[in-house]
Amino acid sequence: MSARGCARRRARLFAAVLFLAAGVPAAAQTSATRAYVETLASEKFAGREAGSPGERLAADYIAAQLSRLGARPLPGRSDMFVPFTFTAGSRDGGSRAVVGSTTFNTSKDVIALSFSDDGEVSGPVVFAGYGIVVPETQNFGYDSYATLDVKDKIVVVLRYFPEDAEQQTRGVLARYSDLRYKAMAARQHGAKALVVITGPRSPNAGLTVPMSFDTALAGSGIPAASVSGAVAAALFAGAPKTLQAIQQELDSGNPHTAGFPLDKITLSLKTSLVRETQTGRNVVAYFPATSPTAGVAKPWIAIGAHYDHLGLGRNGNSLAGKDETGKPHLGADDNASGSAAVLAIAAALGKQPVRRRNLIVALWSAEEIGLVGSAAFVNAPPVPVNQLAAYLNFDMVGRMQDNKLAVQATGTSPIWASVLERANVAAGFDLTLQEDPYQPTDVATFNQASVPSLNFTTGAHVDYHKPSDTADKINYEDLDRIASLASTVVRRLMDMADAPQFAKVEQSSQTAGRTGVRVFTGTVPDYTSNAKGLLLGGVVGGGPAEKAGLQKGDVIVEIAGQTIANIYDYTYALELLKIDQPVKVVYMRGSEKRETTLTPGARR
Amino acid sequence: MARSLRRPALVFVCLLSAAVVAAGLLAGLEAQSPPAERDFLSRIRRLTVEGRRAGEGYWSKDGRQLVFQSEREPGNPFYQIYLMDMASGDVTRVSPGTGKTTCSFINPETGDVLFASTHHDPRSKQLQDDELAFRASGKERRYSWDYDPEMELYVRNAKTGTFRRLTNKRGYDAEASYSPDGQWIVFSSTRQAYERPLSAAEQKQLETDPSYFADIYIMRADADGSAPKRLTNVPGYDGGPFFSPDGKRIIWRRFDEAGLIADVRTMNLDGSDERQITDFGAMSWAPYIHPSGQYLLFASNKLGFENFEVFMVDIEGKKEPVRVTYSDGFDGLPVPSPDGTQLAWTSSRGGGREGQIYLAQWNHQKALEAIKNAPARKGPK
Numbered sequence: 013m014s015a016r017g018c019a020r021r022r023a024r025l026f027a028a029v030l031f032l033a034a035g036v037p038a039a040a041q042t043s044a045t046r047a048y049v050e051t052l053a054s055e056k057f058a059g060r061e062a063g064s065p066g067e068r069l070a071a072d073y074i075a076a077q078l079s080r081l082g083a084r085p086l087p088g089r090s091d092m093f094v095p096f097t098f099t100a101g102s103r104d105g106g107s108r109a110v111v112g113s114t115t116f117n118t119s120k121d122v123i124a125l126s127f128s129d130d131g132e133v134s135g136p137v138v139f140a141g142y143g144i145v146v147p148e149t150q151n152f153g154y155d156s157y158a159t160l161d162v163k164d165k166i167v168v169v170l171r172y173f174p175e176d177a178e179q180q181t182r183g184v185l186a187r188y189s190d191l192r193y194k195a196m197a198a199r200q201h202g203a204k205a206l207v208v209i210t211g212p213r214s215p216n217a218g219l220t221v222p223m224s225f226d227t228a229l230a231g232s233g234i235p236a237a238s239v240s241g242a243v244a245a246a247l248f249a250g251a252p253k254t255l256q257a258i259q260q261e262l263d264s265g266n267p268h269t270a271g272f273p274l275d276k277i278t279l280s281l282k283t284s285l286v287r288e289t290q291t292g293r294n295v296v297a298y299f300p301a302t303s304p305t306a307g308v309a310k311p312w313i314a315i316g317a318h319y320d321h322l323g324l325g326r327n328g329n330s331l332a333g334k335d336e337t338g339k340p341h342l343g344a345d346d347n348a349s350g351s352a353a354v355l356a357i358a359a360a361l362g363k364q365p366v367r368r369r370n371l372i373v374a375l376w377s378a379e380e381i382g383l384v385g386s387a388a389f390v391n392a393p394p395v396p397v398n399q400l401a402a403y404l405n406f407d408m409v410g411r412m413q414d415n416k417l418a419v420q421a422t423g424t425s426p427i428w429a430s431v432l433e434r435a436n437v438a439a440g441f442d443l444t445l446q447e448d449p450y451q452p453t454d455v456a457t458f459n460q461a462s463v464p465s466l467n468f469t470t471g472a473h474v475d476y477h478k479p480s481d482t483a484d485k486i487n488y489e490d491l492d493r494i495a496s497l498a499s500t501v502v503r504r505l506m507d508m509a510d511a512p513q514f515a516k517v518e519q520s521s522q523t524a525g526r527t528g529v530r531v532f533t534g535t536v537p538d539y540t541s542n543a544k545g546l547l548l549g550g551v552v553g554g555g556p557a558e559k560a561g562l563q564k565g566d567v568i569v570e571i572a573g574q575t576i577a578n579i580y581d582y583t584y585a586l587e588l589l590k591i592d593q594p595v596k597v598v599y600m601r602g603s604e605k606r607e608t609t610l611t612p613g614a615r616r
Numbered sequence: 617m618a619r620s621l622r623r624p625a626l627v628f629v630c631l632l633s634a635a636v637v638a639a640g641l642l643a644g645l646e647a648q649s650p651p652a653e654r655d656f657l658s659r660i661r662r663l664t665v666e667g668r669r670a671g672e673g674y675w676s677k678d679g680r681q682l683v684f685q686s687e688r689e690p691g692n693p694f695y696q697i698y699l700m701d702m703a704s705g706d707v708t709r710v711s712p713g714t715g716k717t718t719c720s721f722i723n724p725e726t727g728d729v730l731f732a733s734t735h736h737d738p739r740s741k742q743l744q745d746d747e748l749a750f751r752a753s754g755k756e757r758r759y760s761w762d763y764d765p766e767m768e769l770y771v772r773n774a775k776t777g778t779f780r781r782l783t784n785k786r787g788y789d790a791e792a793s794y795s796p797d798g799q800w801i802v803f804s805s806t807r808q809a810y811e812r813p814l815s816a817a818e819q820k821q822l823e824t825d826p827s828y829f830a831d832i833y834i835m836r837a838d839a840d841g842s843a844p845k846r847l848t849n850v851p852g853y854d855g856g857p858f859f860s861p862d863g864k865r866i867i868w869r870r871f872d873e874a875g876l877i878a879d880v881r882t883m884n885l886d887g888s889d890e891r892q893i894t895d896f897g898a899m900s901w902a903p904y905i906h907p908s909g910q911y912l913l914f915a916s917n918k919l920g921f922e923n924f925e926v927f928m929v930d931i932e933g934k935k936e937p938v939r940v941t942y943s944d945g946f947d948g949l950p951v952p953s954p955d956g957t958q959l960a961w962t963s964s965r966g967g968g969r970e971g972q973i974y975l976a977q978w979n980h981q982k983a984l985e986a987i988k989n990a991p992a993r994k995g996p997k
Contacts, residue, residue, distance in 0.1 A: 415661055430688075430707070433665035437705030440975075442661035444966060 043488045044359065044495055048077070048352035049410065052319060053344035053483040060343060061323025062378035062385070063100050063290030070319055074295045074375050077355055082362045083297035083373055086394045094294040096388035098378055101327075102126045102223055105284035107237050109207070110134075111246040112277055121240040123220045124283040125191055125208065127578075131235040133205045134280035136165045137247065140271040141262050143169025143194040143206070144185055149590065152184050154267045156197075163202030166279055168247060169194055170259060171210045171221065171238070177265025185265065191221065195232040196581050200574070205281050206236040209244040211259040217241065233577045235283035250276020292320070292377035294385045296394070299362050299371040301506075310401035310511035314372035314463075315357055315502060316386065317350030317406040318379030318454055322477060329380055331477040339479040344486050346476065349410030351375055353468070356495035361502060369401060369506045376454050379407075386454035387549075390461045401511035403458040404498060405467040412470045412490035415442045417497075421455045423447030423517035425464035431501055439497040449517050450536075450552075460536065460550040460564070464512040466501075468494060516553040532613040533557050533586065535568070545569040545600065546582040560597060560610040570598035571610070586612075653942045656928075656983055657959065657976040662966050663700075666707075669970035671962035672949050673700075674793075677724040679953045682960060684973055685720060685731075689713055693747040697731045710772050712779065715740035716764060719791045723837070725798035727774035732790035734766040736781070763788040763806060763826040782835075784842070786810040788826065791855050794837060796863045800885070802834045804855035804868075808846070825875055827853040832868055834885060847887035853878075856902055861909045867893075869901035869914075880914050880933075893933035895993065899924075902949045905931065907956045908980065911987050913940065915948030924948045926961060928983060935990040938983075946971055956980050 051057075051073060058066035075092045085092050107124045108117035116122050141156040156169070173185040188197075191208060198206045210216050218241025239247075248255045251274065261269050305311035321343030325332050330341060342348075358373045372395065378384035390397055402425070409417075422428040422445045429445065436443055449459035455467035470490075475481040505512070534555015535548055545567040551557040562568075568576050572595035574585040589595055594611045653660075664670035667688025674683050680702050685695040689709065697711035697720040711717045715735035722729055734740060767790045769782040783789040787807030794801060809822050809829035821828050830853045835844035847866070848854040853875060857868035866885060871878045880903040883890040893912070894900040900916040906928075913928045916937075924946045929937040941947035945964035952959050959978040962971045 415659055429666035433663075434705035434707065436661075436665065437663065437700065437702060440659065440661050442974075443665055444662075445665060 043492055044356040045349070045352035045491045046486075046488045048355050049344055049348045049486050049488070049491075050483045052348035052351055053342040053481075055340060055342070057342075059323040059325070059340040060319060060321045061327075062098065062292040062320045062381060064323050066323065066340075067292065067320055067377055071293045071295050071375075071377070074319060074351065074355070075297070078295065078297045078358065078373060081355070081359050083299055083358060086296055086298055086372070089394070092295050092297045094296050094389065094394070095291050096294065096378075096385065097289050097291050098381070098384045098388075099287050100290035100381075101288045103286050103288065104223060105130075105286040107281075107283045107285075109237070109239055109243055109282075110280040111243060112249075114246055116239070116243050116246075120220065121243050122237055123223065124285045125195070125206075125221060125232075125236040125238060126224045126285070127192055127195065127232045128236040128283045128285050129232060129234055130284050131205070132280070132282040133166060133235055134278065135204065137168060137207075137274040137277065137279045138162045138165050138203075138271060139168045139248075139251075139258075139274050140198070141170065141269065142173055142185070142189065143167065143197060143208075144173060144188050145197040146184060146188050150184065154185060154188075154265075156271060157201045158267075159270045160201075160272075162198065164204055165202075165273075166205045166207060166281060167198045167201075167203040168207045168209060168274065169198070170214070170262070171208050171216075172214050174263045174265040175213055175259075176263040181265045191236070192232065195234060195236045196577075198236075199232065199234045203234060205234055205283075206232075207247075207279070207281065208236070208238040209247075209255075210238070210241075212241065212256045213259045213263060218244070233575075235281060237281060237283050247274055247277060247279065250274070292385055292388075294377055294389055295319070295375040296389070297373050299358070299367060299373070301370045302365065302367045305369065308368055309509070310369075310399050312370045312372060312395050312400050313502060313505050314374055314400055314403045314458075315354050315406075315498070316372075316374035316376055316403065316454060317354045318347050318376040318385065319351040320377040320380055320385070321346060321348075322380055325477075325479070327381065329477060332479055336479045341477065341479050342482050344483040345408050345410040345470075345473070345481050347379070347407050348483070349408060349486055349491055350406030350468075353406045353409050353491060353495040353498065356492065357499045357502060360495070360499040361506070364503065364506075367506050368508075370395075371502065371506060372400075379454055383454055383457050386457040390457050397461045397463060400458075400461075400463045401508075402505050403455070403463045403465045404502060405453060405455040405458070405465065406469075406494075406498070407453040407455075407467060408469050408471065408476075409494050410470065410486040410488075410491050411473045412487045412494070415440070415490075416444065416470070417441040417494060418444045418446060418469050418471060420446040420451050420467040420469065421449035421459060421465045421517075423515060424449050424459055424466070425512040425515055427464070427512040428466060431504060435497055435500040435504065439493060439500065441493070441497065447517055459517070462514045462516070464514050468498060470494075518552055518554040533589070533610060534559075534613075535562065537582065544577055546576050546578070556610050556613050560608045562597070562599065562608065562610070563601075565601070567600040568597060569600060569605075571595060572597075653940070655986070656940050656979050658979065660974060660976040662972055663960065663975040664973040669695075670973050671971045672719060672951075673960040673962070673973045674721050674951055675953050675960070676722045676727065677954055679955055679958075681722060681727075682973075683710070683720040683722050683729055683731075685718055691748070692744050693751065694744065697729065699729065711735070711770075714744070716743075716767070718767070721793040723771070723774075723794050723798045724796055729772045729774070730782075730792050730794060730801065731770055731772075732767045732792065733770050734764055734768070736768065737764075737766040763830075765806070765810060765826075769801070769803060782840075783844075788830065791857065793858045795859045796861060799837050800834060800859070800863075801837050802832060802847075802857040802859065802866055802868075803844075804830045804857060805833050805844075806830045827855070827871070828873070828875065830855050832857050832866065832887075834866075845886075847883065847885075858904055860905050861907050867903045867905055867912060869903060871899075871901075880912070891933070893929060893931075894937065895933075896937070900927075904951050906952050906980070906983075907954055910984065913950035913952065913959070915950065922946070926950045928987065930987050930990075934993055935987060936993050938986045938990050940983075952978060 057070045060067045060070045104123045107122045109122045143156050146152045146154040173189040195206050221238035322341040325341045376385035455465045458465040534552035534557040536550040548566045550564045571585050576582050589612045594609045597610045667686045670686035682700045689696045694716040697717050699710045700707045710729045712735040717733040720731040767788045769789050770779050785807045787810045789805045792803035806829040831848040832854045833844040851873045853871040865882050867882045869878045878899045878901045880893040896918045898918040903914040905912045915924045917924045926940040926947050927937040943965045947963045949962040963974045964971050
């Protein structure tokens with residue numbers, strides 16, 4: 013549950029074996045998908061990063077194609093663009109540090125950490141070593157604050173973790189050396205601000221921490237900044253040893269090496285962070301039913317795919333090798349392929365003489381940074397979500413190998429297996445059905461909204477999230493076949509008298525898996541929230557959270573005595589929980605503060 | 617692959633009505649078929665998707681339908697029989713829906729569906745509920761096929777949809793198939809164990825492994841089933857009989873008395889000229905002759921107790937069998953399409969413990985070449 017991108021990347025990489033390149037059959041001359049993929053994955057769109065000019069161009073192209081196919085803007089709208097805002101990144105807004113009488117105010121010397129709160133503080137300063145607190149549950153015994161009183165003081169810590177410790181120790185300490193975690197530890201010990209130094213014995217010695225891509229959202233609850241070696245020298249001016257010597261002592265990993273007050277100097281710190289909000293655009297259109305829908309159960313069906321990708325790969329989700337950094341991530345498979353499948357289905361079904369239900373065709377943006385576009389749609393739905401009979405998603409469907417097609421989220425309705433079996437007899441795919449709807453793609457959004465959903469995918473491959481995911485590697489023949497199979501399914505859904513029943517799938521603790529967390533709480537965080545605390549996007553059916561009475565929309569503000577300001581706090585707090593040991597959870601339901609008891613289960 | 621060993625004779629029925637228990641394969645896309653498999657099979661795909669398990673798909677004479685057994689009837693944890701239209705994909709249940717069924721076959725002339733069923737047993741609903749309750753309790757048992765003596769042969773009229781009961785004897789009557797002209801039915805039955813007094817040892821045997829008493833019987837398709845002719849009379853489970861494409865011989869498998877080793881055999885319709893075709897010293901069963909009549913396909917666990925693979929061998933069994941499938945877990949119950957260009961079989965390659973029916977294009981020419989090039993079979997015939 014660290015950065016969303018990481019969770020997503022990991023899930024995908026684990027989800028499928030990396031296929032090595034194999035023969036790609038020559039595409040049929042009249043491919044229904046090839047032109048879409050080649051256009052969307054062209055250099056012109058520069059990787060379609062949400063909010064970028066490339067994304068805007070791609071959206072324009074998609075809307076033009078939908079118009080050409082006869083789709084219309086949704087009722088009450090004049091065009092197909094549905095904009096939404098999201099946090100795209102942060103920059104420093106003029107942070108500064110005053111040590112004694114020396115003012116440091118360039119970004120070379122002082123820069124707010126991407127999760128800092130804005131503020132201006134001054135007061136006593138304490139050096140807390142690496143600022144690492146390993147939870148007691150780890151039976152490890154490392155606490156940089158063990159002998160220090162930092163309450164209402166400014167804490168100075170080193171970046172990273174002890175450099176010379178043996179590998180196993182480093183492994184443990186590294187897990188708790190994330191700056192987010194250090195900021196939380198400082199705050200929880202009562203510190204009023206955190207200052208980070210990159211020590212002289214560490215990589216990037218003396219440099220400030222560059223502003224990272226951090227679509228999050230809520231801050232860490234205290235001002236937090238990194239400072240240069242020059243500032244560090246000023247801070248340690250009256251210290252008994254040089255910073256070099258101090259760090260060397262700490263670097264052994266000896267847990268008894270303590271920090272100390274920097275009482276010879278005064279520090280005044282001002283942090284200012286400007287969070288950049290950007291606008292992304294979903295492209296949403298529809299084909300109206302051909303007959304009145306009065307009396308039709310749930311008269312809407314939606315198909316969708318995200319069309320955004322990683323742009324130049326600067327946001328941390330890129331897996332580009334060193335020789336390809338900064339190149340456009342063209343995203344032919346991810347997800348020009350799914351977008352093309354959706355357009356091909358729209359082309360086929362737009363010509364359908366009879367449609368009992370309205371067909372929504374949606375191309376999402378900002379999927380790559382956390383399913384933001386589809387979430388924006390569901391949170392402010394142009395059509396009531398409970399009027400959606402089904403949602404079909406397509407993500408990475410262009411690299412079929414050996415006739416294998418995975419269909420995910422089949423547990424969201426008892427109807428799916430029979431619908432897919434029937435449609436596939438003629439289509440002839442080697443189907444793999446996965447019940448789990450908790451997938452790192454937009455299908456998860458609709459599952460959370462209780463819409464029977466499916467996701468089609470041909471899985472990950474060596475070019476995943478790399479600039480080498482290019483249009484020439486797409487298997488167009490089979491991509492066309494997938495669109496054709498899905499058209500059959502959608503046709504059937506449009507004509508069914510009854511809407512499919514929704515079934516809630518219990519999230520297996522395995523797929524809930526977040527590295528480093530051993531307990532299972534069954535909470536589904538809403539990654540798109542700016543709320544203080546942890547907003548629940550849902551709870552896993554049958555999971556501990558549901559049993560504790562928590563529900564979608566609740567905001568967890570405290571768990572097991574740990575205050576929760578954001579999702580990162582929450583993740584770290586989970587480290588402290590013990591399996592089968594009930595803990596108190598404080599949460600907000602609307603404006604009402606409530607308490608409950610949650611008993612974590614075990615991850616397998 | 618640490619699942620405990622099961623008594624194989626308890627597991628495999630007609631061909632294999634029992635659950636296919638394979639290693640817990642990872643679901644997903646990682647399983648790539650090895651090149652050797654692609655020599656004979658192409659466009660491999662999973663055919664049945666719905667339900668917990670499915671298996672034993674048999675073709676109609678024109679190849680437009682496939683009849684199979686699947687656990688997919690709500691409220692019934694046992695197999696029922698389904699007919700799939702290979703053009704539209706429509707699937708229809710053709711068995712009554714209650715009780716246990718197994719081992720279906722389509723009459724080549726009339727399209728009637730032959731199968732074994734216990735639905736006349738008044739306990740059927742209770743047995744279903746008991747099994748569901750057992751599953752809900754979270755306990756797991758090793759699957760065992762019980763050779764229910766209530767199992768009787770039925771035929772469903774293709775035109776009227778009505779059922780006609782063909783057998784009426786205590787004992788397990790199942791594993792039936794039609795002759796190519798639709799005039800004869802060959803099947804497996806344990807009836808002899810219920811017709812005569814058993815010794816104490818035999819009685820104990822019946823309680824622990826009734827399949828020991830199963831033998832092959834033949835009868836007219838239009839007969840009332842009262843007096844089928846018994847073709848085998850050897851201790852050990854004789855089952856899974858089919859006619860050869862020319863209708864002149866019967867192919868089946870026989871287990872040894874201990875129920876551990878099985879081999880494929882053929883005989884004339886009157887039980888004469890019995891020949892043993894396979895000799896792996898393993899469990900070789902579920903034979904089916906390719907419509908060319910030149911070779912047969914069967915399943916064997918020669919390569920590992922729970923790793924069943926499909927093999928093929930010349931019709932006389934003179935050559936060493938050639939391996940066809942290369943996949944962990946279960947691959948068996950091979951049934952070529954009537955035109956010989958496709959193969960339907962049951963496999964656990966899609967993941968999990970349960971089998972589903974798979975379909976692939978069958979390369980007949982390469983199969984002939986491979987059989988021709990296979991070395992002569994060594995050892996006793």
